[in-house]
Amino acid sequence: MIDQRQLPGILSVVVYTDHHQVADAIKTMVVRGAPAIGAAAAFGLALAAQSSRARNSSELREDLDAAARILQAARPTAANLVWALNRILKVSAEKNLNLDDLRKIVLVEAQRIADEDVAINQSMANHGSALIDDGDTVLHHCNTGSLATVDWGTALGVIRMAHESGKQVHVLVDETRPRLQGARLTAWELEHYGIPYEIICDNAAGHFLRTGQVNKVFVGADRVAANGDVANKIGTYMLALAAYDNDVPFYPVVPTSTVDLSLSHGGLIPIEERDPGEVLYLKVGDQMVAPEGAKARNPAFDITPNRLITAIVTENGLVFPPFEKNLGRVIGALDQTN
Numbered sequence: 001m002i003d004q005r006q007l008p009g010i011l012s013v014v015v016y017t018d019h020h021q022v023a024d025a026i027k028t029m030v031v032r033g034a035p036a037i038g039a040a041a042a043f044g045l046a047l048a049a050q051s052s053r054a055r056n057s058s059e060l061r062e063d064l065d066a067a068a069r070i071l072q073a074a075r076p077t078a079a080n081l082v083w084a085l086n087r088i089l090k091v092s093a094e095k096n097l098n099l100d101d102l103r104k105i106v107l108v109e110a111q112r113i114a115d116e117d118v119a120i121n122q123s124m125a126n127h128g129s130a131l132i133d134d135g136d137t138v139l140h141h142c143n144t145g146s147l148a149t150v151d152w153g154t155a156l157g158v159i160r161m162a163h164e165s166g167k168q169v170h171v172l173v174d175e176t177r178p179r180l181q182g183a184r185l186t187a188w189e190l191e192h193y194g195i196p197y198e199i200i201c202d203n204a205a206g207h208f209l210r211t212g213q214v215n216k217v218f219v220g221a222d223r224v225a226a227n228g229d230v231a232n233k234i235g236t237y238m239l240a241l242a243a244y245d246n247d248v249p250f251y252p253v254v255p256t257s258t259v260d261l262s263l264s265h266g267g268l269i270p271i272e273e274r275d276p277g278e279v280l281y282l283k284v285g286d287q288m289v290a291p292e293g294a295k296a297r298n299p300a301f302d303i304t305p306n307r308l309i310t311a312i313v314t315e316n317g318l319v320f321p322p323f324e325k326n327l328g329r330v331i332g333a334l335d336q337t338n
Contacts, residue, residue, distance in 0.1 A: 001013065001014055001016075001025065001030060001031050001036075001040065002014075002031075002115070003014065003030050004029065004030060004031065004032055004103050004147055004185060004207065004251050005028070005030060006186070007147075007184055007188055008059075008184055008187070008188040008234050012055055014030060016044075016257055017045070017047065017051075018047050018048070018051055018065045018069060018072065018240070019044040019045065019048040019051075019071060020235070021046050022040055022041065022043065022044035022047065022071065022213075023044065023070050023071045023073070023074045023258070024074075025040065026040060026041065026074035026075050026081070026207075027074040027075065027171065029179070031229055031253060032143075032147075032181070032223045032313060033143065033147060033148020033149060034078040034079065034080040034081075034148070034220070034221070034223075034258055035080055035117050035120075035121070035148065035149040035150065035154070035257075035258075036119075036147070036148050036149050036150065036253050037074075037078050037080055037081050038078070038080030038081055038083060038084035038113065038186075039083050039084065039113055039114045039117055039149075039150050040112070040258065041071045041072075041074075041081050041085055041109035042084040042085070042087070042088055042109070042113045042114070043110045043114075044067065044071050044105050045064055045067055045068060045071065045085065045088045045089075045106055045110065046065035046088075046107040046110040048064055048075050049063075049064060049065060049092075049102065049103045049106040049107070050103060050107070050131070052064075052103075054099065056099065057097055057102050059103070060092075060099060060102055061092055061093065061102075061105070061270060062150050064088070064089060064092055064106070065089065066267065068085045068088075068089060071085060072085055073293050074082075075272060077222045077223060077231055077269065077270055077271060077272045077301050078222040078223065078253070078258075078268045078335060079222065079223040079224070079258050079259070079260045080222075080257050080261060080267065081202045082257055083257045083258075084113055084257075085212060086276060087109065087113065088109050088110060088113075090108055090149045091105055091106070091109045092105065092106055094223065098329075099265065100198055101164075103208060106176075106292050108115055109174045109177075115150075116152070117149055117150040117255070118149075118150050118152055119149045119315075120294060120315040121151065121152035121154060121157045121167040121184060121255070121315075122157070122161075123148075123154055124125075124154060124158065124253055124254075124255065124314060124315050125152060125161035125314055126137075126156050126161060126220070126273055127313055127314070127315070127318060128157075128158030128161070128251065128313040128316055129159075129161035129162040129165060129167075129319075130157050131154070131158075131249070131251060131311075131313070131318075132158070132159070132162040132167060132169060132170055132216065133215070134166075134167045135168050135171060136162075136167070136169055136170070136215040137169075137170045137171075137214055137215050137217060137238070138159055138169060138170070138171050138214070138216050138217070138218055139171075139172045139174070139214045139216070139217045139218075139248075139337060140155060140156065140159065140171070140172070140174065140182070140186060140217075140218055140219070141172055141174040141176060141182065141205075141209065141210070141217075141232070141233060141235060141236055141239055142174070142175055142176045142181045142182055142219070142220065142221045142232070142233035142235075142236075143156070143176070143185035143186045143189070144156045144157070144186075144187070144218075144219070144220035144253065145157065145160070145185070145189040146189060146191065146247035146266075147185050148185075148220065153189075153253070153331075154220045154253040154255070155184060155218040155219050155229075155251075155253040156189060156218075157191075157253070158251075158253055158262060159171060159195065159218060160193055161193065162209055162241065163193060163194075164193075164195045165194045169195060169217065170196045170197065170198075171186075171190060171195060171197040171198075172200050172205075172208055172213075172214060172237065173186050173187055173190070173196055173198065173199045173200065174196070174197055174200060174202050174205055174239070174265025175200065175201050175202055176202065176233060176235065177235070178278040178279050178298065179201055179278060181231075181233070182199065183199050183264040187199055188195045193229045202235050202238075205238075205239050205242060206238075207242055208240040209242045209245075209246045209248055210242070210245075210246055212246075214243075214248055215238070215248070215249075216248065216249050216250075216251065217239060217243045217248060217249070217251065218251050218252075219233075219235060219236055219250075219251070219252050220232060220253060220254065221252045221253075221254040222254065222258065222261075222300070222301060223258060223260050223311065224252070224254055224258055224259045224260065224262070224327070224330070225260060225263040225264065225265050225268065225269060226259075226262075226263060226264050226265075226310060226323075226324060226327060227264060227266075227286065227306055227321025227323055227327075228262045228306030228312065228319075228321070228322045228324070228327060229265050229267075229269070229303055229304065229305050229306050230252045230254075230266065230303070230304045230306075230309065230312075231269045231271070231301045231303055231304075232252065232301060232304065233300070233301060234300055234301055234302050235302070236301075236302055237302040237303065237308075238302075238305045240304045240309070241306040241308060242309045244270075244307075244310070249310040249311075250308060250309055250310050250313050251311055251313055252304075252309060252313070253308075253312075253313040253316065254312060254313070254314060255315055256314050256316060256330065257329040258274060259327055259331055265268070266289070266303035266304075266305065269301075269303060271299050271300070271301050271302070272299070272300040272301060273298060273299050273300065274300050275298065276295065276296035276297065276298050277296075277299050277327070279296040279298050280294060280296050281292055306321065306323050309321075309323075311324070312327070314331070316330045316331065317330060
């Protein structure tokens with residue numbers, strides 16, 4: 001995987017040989033972005049299957065369950081992590097598989113998850129790019145491009161598709177404190193795609209929205225509750241509030257694997273709290289930006305309530321309010337006749 005902590009200065013590809021290393025890579029944000037985390041976790045289980053010393057299929061399944069618990073604990077908010085792990089464990093539960101077949105089926109399913117992610121992202125990009133008009137300025141938060149997925153991207157994939165279809169698009173890139181995923185990663189991707197952009201500090205987003213300099217806002221999501229509440233990178237809620245107050249459409253772009261119908265509302269989504277040092281120290285040189293002894297809080301995500309969302313872009317199409325009804329339909333979880 002690309003070590004995203006080193007970008008944009010260094011493009012470094014790292015190789016892992018066991019699931020413990022993959023779990024650490026997820027926890028320390030070598031890999032980040034909900035779809036990328038899900039695929040990484042799936043391959044983590046494939047590594048666990050290959051390295052297991054189990055003497056029979058039953059013991060191998062026990063080893064897979066143990067590895068899944070380790071991987072799941074790495075990042076609590078992203079729905080794709082649990083979704084991918086459960087999908088692997090489900091196919092591994094098939095009866096009458098010998099050890100070699102079981103190891104093979106786990107690897108095949110992990111590769112299938114990765115391949116499907118690319119197709120899903122391109123489908124979302126096709127649906128979402130229709131929302132972008134020629135000449136639009138789009139505001140984007142965090143990083144949702146190829147780096148956050150297996151390839152192509154979610155919200156940034158929509159912008160890329162609009163650009164590649166010939167539309168003139170300009171992107172305002174939230175720097176996205178405290179880890180600067182926008183300034184470091186999204187800007188790096190936009191440079192490669194040749195899409196015009198400008199980086200803005202997070203606190204400037206409201207200014208550009210109020211002064212009519214933004215036509216649409218596109219973001220990703222790490223988990224979506226059944227009622228359409230969205231958990232995404234910290235700062236998304238304030239951005240959605242400012243967009244709503246200024247009548248600017250606000251679109252999360254999410255694969256259906258990110259929708260968690262088991263949670264009725266966003267208040268039930270676990271919010272990861274990360275190291276306060278990410279807030280108290282500048283990345284370059286570990287220079288302190290607060291008085292010695294200062295304390296900090298560092299939630300990695302916040303919840304955007306569904307009332308602030310114009311529509312949710314999925315690989316199966318656009319989902320409009322009421323989300324409680326329409327989300328289930330778009331992912332095939334509810335009777336289409338209801």
